[in-house]
Amino acid sequence: MRDDHETLTRLLSAVRYEVIPTATVESRVRDTVPSDVTVTVTASPTKGLEPTLDVAERLAAAGYPVVPHVAARLITGEPQLAGIVERLVGAGVSDVFVPAGDADPPLGPYDAALPVLTALSSLGNPFPRVGITGYPESHPSIEDDITIQSMWDKRRHATYIVSNLCFDPRVIARWVARVRRRQVSLPLYLGLAGPIDRAKLLSVATKIGVGESTRFVTRHPSWFARLAVPGGYTPDALLRNVVRALRSQDVSLTGLHIFTFNQLAETERWRQDLLARYTH
Template sequence: MGVAVERKPFPLPASDITDAYSLEVSAKDIAALSAAAPRILPASTISVPYLPREDNDARLAAVLAIRRLGFEPMPHFSARRIASLAEFESFVRRAAAEAGVERCFVIAGDPSTPMGPFSDSASLIDTGVFERSGIKLIGVGGHPEGHPVMNKAEQWDVLERKCHSIGQRGMAPLIVTQFAFDAEIVLAWLKALRERGIDHPVRVGVPGPANIAVLARYAALCGVSACASMWSKYGVSIGKLFGTAGPDLFVDRLASGLTEAHGKVSLHFFPFGGIAQSVKWIEQYRSRA
């Protein structure tokens, strides 16, 4: 009888992590996306956030433009900002019919009091609107560095239930994390995710290169920790908080730490410093491989 050999997971090639990246682009930034389009990988997923200053006409125009550019639009839906079921269903149906939208992303949203009947992202999934409209994939949020109002146990429970509900409705779940600054925390979170039997693809949120003060402001708005020790791990000296920072060190550490055991992982870029700057950084990073 042969001796069993332990097969240790091996690191994935660094280039793999940028092979299927996605970008977050608001409706007002479609012109910048159009200018950068020739340099973006064909059929890339482009997420359109649900911003309170933009209406459904602007969001629909954005997803139409994204489709015409040859990319895969993924509109966001902020549950607590949606005034009615009719409004929600109308937009999803139009986005699917007119722009060929097949993937959507759901969040609860910032308002403490819902503007309509939806209190959280699960309530949007439970309407059945997505599958009836032909949507094939639903993205949900992941929070490696913590959630502002839920503890860890609650976060895992909510994530598992949403992924299960999406799968039961015949759609594919995708987990997109909030942007992070500490690769070790993300790797530990991915390990815990897989140990819980959640094997769906994950897109790890990454801030594109941007002014450090801008990054700090967005971190504070989104509830992401950005203390001195975390800035250091991201590659920023606490004494140099006025320049520009890119995600080189974060992505290097994430890529080198990923193994087959972490499952399917790619990157989702938040271009706080501008789309052109993020695309240029991606090009340079990929050229290193």
């Protein structure tokens, strides 16, 4: 049990908070998030990359380690990608997360993350850290064998993996073990939904756009059901169970990627409460 507490403390001390680029998110971060916590900024298929880049620049200027999501399907072509790189490097950003994104159809020639990762490599690897997505469960629109092959192909261009949301600790543990068996040795961050208030979750879903909210719910109905039902989900219980399941697999995680849904004060309070519990 003590070993589990040490692992939980380590993971809770190596967190990344994912935020949605709304008008108020910068002030929320600055008011509630310690300046040494990494903040990742999502990209919206309805609003494009500009809000992501803008929030990332401002948070970087405020002293936060920032990770903008450079969604492949939102990039119009090589000139825009080169401009994004120049802009982010100029802002002092050293870490980007490259998902495929949900824009359908793509705005340019990139229909998946790998071509963007390859293009970044050809630009001289301007970012020391580059993240990619891992899928413990089936992707709603991509066959499992394709996601497995894709991770293998992307590993040469990336420096870490963030797991997509999954609420079954056994599934997560088996996935981590499979990744390691495939000789993918990149650091792994567990994607974890933070403490979610049902009313606030619905409010955030409304603010990010009706179309995008509908897309999210229809593609991930089990996620929404577990997050939105009172008593249906507690992040600390899932985290403890994942740590316990991974102990039996003899593999470990690097840190936590917490989907905050912009509930930053609640998320940071939850993290500090757990840290206090596990260090005493």
